[in-house]
Amino acid sequence: MRPRTRDLFGAFMTISVSAFGGALPWARFVMVEKRHWLSDVEFNDVLAFCQFLPGPNIVNIAIVVGARFRGPLGASAALFGLLLPAFCIVVTLGALYSAYGRLDSLRDLFTGIAAAAAGLIVAMTEKMALPLVRRRALTSLPFFSAAFIMVGLLNWPLGWVLLCLAPMSIAARWWSKR
Amino acid sequence: MKGPFETLWFLAVHFAILSLLAFGGANTIIPEIHRQAVDVAHWTSNTEFADLFAIAQAAPGPNTLIVTLIGWYAAGLMGAVVATLAMCVPAALLTYAANRLWERFNEASWRITVQEGLMPVTVGIVAASAFILIRATVHGLPQLAVASATTLVSCTTRINPIWTLAAAAILGLSGLLGVSHG
Numbered sequence: 001m002r003p004r005t006r007d008l009f010g011a012f013m014t015i016s017v018s019a020f021g022g023a024l025p026w027a028r029f030v031m032v033e034k035r036h037w038l039s040d041v042e043f044n045d046v047l048a049f050c051q052f053l054p055g056p057n058i059v060n061i062a063i064v065v066g067a068r069f070r071g072p073l074g075a076s077a078a079l080f081g082l083l084l085p086a087f088c089i090v091v092t093l094g095a096l097y098s099a100y101g102r103l104d105s106l107r108d109l110f111t112g113i114a115a116a117a118a119g120l121i122v123a124m125t126e127k128m129a130l131p132l133v134r135r136r137a138l139t140s141l142p143f144f145s146a147a148f149i150m151v152g153l154l155n156w157p158l159g160w161v162l163l164c165l166a167p168m169s170i171a172a173r174w175w176s177k178r
Numbered sequence: 179m180k181g182p183f184e185t186l187w188f189l190a191v192h193f194a195i196l197s198l199l200a201f202g203g204a205n206t207i208i209p210e211i212h213r214q215a216v217d218v219a220h221w222t223s224n225t226e227f228a229d230l231f232a233i234a235q236a237a238p239g240p241n242t243l244i245v246t247l248i249g250w251y252a253a254g255l256m257g258a259v260v261a262t263l264a265m266c267v268p269a270a271l272l273t274y275a276a277n278r279l280w281e282r283f284n285e286a287s288w289r290i291t292v293q294e295g296l297m298p299v300t301v302g303i304v305a306a307s308a309f310i311l312i313r314a315t316v317h318g319l320p321q322l323a324v325a326s327a328t329t330l331v332s333c334t335t336r337i338n339p340i341w342t343l344a345a346a347a348i349l350g351l352s353g354l355l356g357v358s359h360g
Contacts, residue, residue: 018340019238020347022311024304025332029339045293048300053276054198055269056242063273068281072274079270083262086239087246091258093233094247103229105351110236112350115321116343118311119328125305126333132297140298147302152309159201162299170295177291 003037005070005077011035012062012081017089021110021117023058025124031065038065041131052162058082139176143169185253186260188219193245193264198272200242211248221252242266320355 003011011030019026024047031037038046050060059079066078097103132140147165150156192214200207208231215221222230230251234244242265249261283289316322328342349355 016239018343019240020343021235023240025339033336044297044300047304048293048296049277049280050273051201051300051303053269053273054201055266055273056200056240058240059242059266059270060273063270064277067274067277075270075274079266082239083266086237086243087258087262089239090234090237090243090246091250091255093237094230094250094258097229097233103232106236107232108350108353108355109347110232110350111315111321111355112324112346112348113236113343114311114315115324115350115355116328116346118308118315119325119342120332120339121304121308121311122325122329123332125301125308126329128301128304132301140301143298144302144305147299148306148309150306151303152306157201157206158303161303162201165299166296169299170292173295174291 001036003035003069003074005074007035008066008070008074009077009081011037012066012078013085015058016082016084016086019058019086020113022121024061025117025120027058027061028124028127037069040127044128044131047128051158052166136176139172143172182253182256186256189249189252189257189261190264193249193261194268197265197269200269208244211245215248215251219252221248226251318355320349324349324355 015023015026015030028043032040032043046061046064047057050057050064053060059082062078062082063075066075068074070077093106129144132144143165147161150161150165151158196207196210212227216224216227227248230247231244234241234247237243243262245261245265246258250258253260280289312325316325324346328339328346331337331342332339
């Protein structure tokens with residue numbers, strides 16, 4: 001079912017206010033698991049596309065998903081749904097900070113949330129990997145591992161990793177389909 | 179000292195350019211933002227910058243909103259608005275244009291091959307960011323338990339993740355996760 005413009009605004013508002021410690025697991029939860037706007041494979045494709053473009057991934061996802069269902073208006077609705085609440089919250093917290101200048105309880109709060117948010121991203125990795133594991137586990141493994149090692153262990157800049165791995169991975173896929 | 183309009187204009191141009199260099203989110207451009215805000219323009223002190231970074235991370239929404247706070251320190255509420263829009267709108271327009279181009283090839287078989295080819299790399303990068311986050315946030319058994327429990331709940335149930343985050347926040351506030359204030 002095609003979401004209305006106001007559904008897009010609402011969905012990205014939900015993502016915005018709940019996305020503690022990372023917006024991507026929430027984007028997936030809302031659009032794939034809860035509202036069924038995208039299949040698991042479609043979500044992977046959207047994120048793959050957005051990784052190639054500069055700017056925050058979640059902003060790019062809002063644009064792509066909004067535009068897919070409702071054109072420019074949908075894209076704007078999704079973008080402002082995402083930015084508006086987050087902007088208000090962060091400015092309020094900033095104002096509280098410059099008024100009181102103490103962050104101790106915020107830090108305590110964040111220690112807990114950060115650990116859970118990291119756990120959510122681990123879970124998202126597992127969910128995103130499932131369609132690959134089911135269909136072509138063996139041919140995916142070298143490129144999955146290379147990307148993991150370059151970004152996670154060697155801390156190479158993302159742009160270079162994409163430039164280096166994407167052509168090889170696409171060529172390998174093309175080769176195996178011939 | 180620059181006038182208010184010059185500062186706003188500077189924020190707009192500076193963050194717009196930076197946003198187009200930020201592949202994979204704000205983390206890649208934090209060093210440059212830090213250099214600008216602390217060393218060059220003296221909008222914030224070093225400690226303030228670190229605290230603002232912590233606030234942007236603790237707040238929901240994109241972590242990129244560190245620029246909102248920097249803009250606020252530089253030029254008040256208008257600065258916050260300008261910095262936020264400068265960070266998001268150029269990237270959004272670029273994505274919109276690129277997406278229109280890409281959708282033109284919706285039916286093309288080579289597009290499907292490209293998407294299938296990209297997927298292992300994308301998932302590998304997401305796995306790497308999960309690994310980096312775990313390494314940065316988990317400093318002991320209690321935190322490891324929280325992270326593992328969250329993963330388990332998210333993978334095996336359909337419970338809204340807000341409940342696991344809330345539980346983790348309460349555990350953090352109660353001091354059970356063993357944070358010390360240095």
